[in-house]
Amino acid sequence: RQVMTETESRGSYSKYKTLEINSLPENEIPSKRKFLKVTGLKVHKSIPDSIIIGVSKCGTRAMLEYLRLHPDVAALNAEIGYYYNDSMWSRGQDWYISQMPDSEPGQITVVKSPDCFQHQDCADRIYADNKKTKLLVLLRDPVERLVSQYMQLRDKHDSFPTFEKWIMDDSSDQVNIRVSSVTVSAYAVHLVRWLNIFPRKQLHITKSESLRSDPLTEMRSVEKFLNITPFYSDEDFYYNASRGFYCVRNRLTWKTKCLGKSKGREHIPVKETILNKLYAFYRPYNEQLNHLMDIALDWP
């Protein structure tokens, strides 16, 4: 298998000559670290150039995995709540930078911190650290997102209430806005805060549904926004029918990877009356979102 040539992939591996991976024993497939050693490129750590700020349960892990394929990206796998967790924030910027992955000259540093989206302090703090930060935002049908969050919470906590009990206010029979997960899906409320601090051109919106159905188109749009080398091709993604998602294939090692079982949980069926109430609740926020971001979102 000839998997990579200089012209196919500019960026971090650009000094690589064509590799005949089949001719190498498995343990000789070059890791990035070995590659750096060989080429003598200097690595460094830096404050993120781009942050996936949310929204949780909207495909943020999938986007990070897709970004990790890109040779111009150094992506942090772990999620660090530095910008919204006060005790982490108090450790200071040097500590945060020390947590970042090594990046080579020409690479950008990308992290994912999906709970930032709804936290008051995040936008201010990110701006204070790096006012040029490019913000990646994924948005999903608000009700689907809420159900996804419910499935996760129910998995984590014993005797979690039923969905209906969780999101409905018993006394008023209205959607319970005291449940924070309910308000997270009112995206416009939070985006207004981000737009008070960051210029619109520093925010890139991806519809989760589109990332799921057509990762190539969406990731090409993301690489353009990040101003990195055009890289993605249909070789990088393949549809895994049993998972029901696109998984990734590394062009250098030819290894494939799908996300773990905690992504793509089966959703519980929700009663139509409850669904109608939820969609009615989110509709004004969705309309506000369309105006605010000048994008067409076709949720019910």
Ligand SMILES: Nc1ncnc2c1ncn2[C@@H]1O[C@H](COP(=O)(O)OS(=O)(=O)O)[C@@H](OP(=O)(O)O)[C@H]1O
């Ligand atoms: N390629 C691929 N593989 C697996 N899952 C995918 C993919 N693309 C999008 N998704 C959707 O991502 C949803 C989880 O979102 P997040 O990764 O943002 O969740 S988290 O906030 O980090 O917990 C997860 O939501 P649920 O299906 O509700 O579990 C998936 O629908």
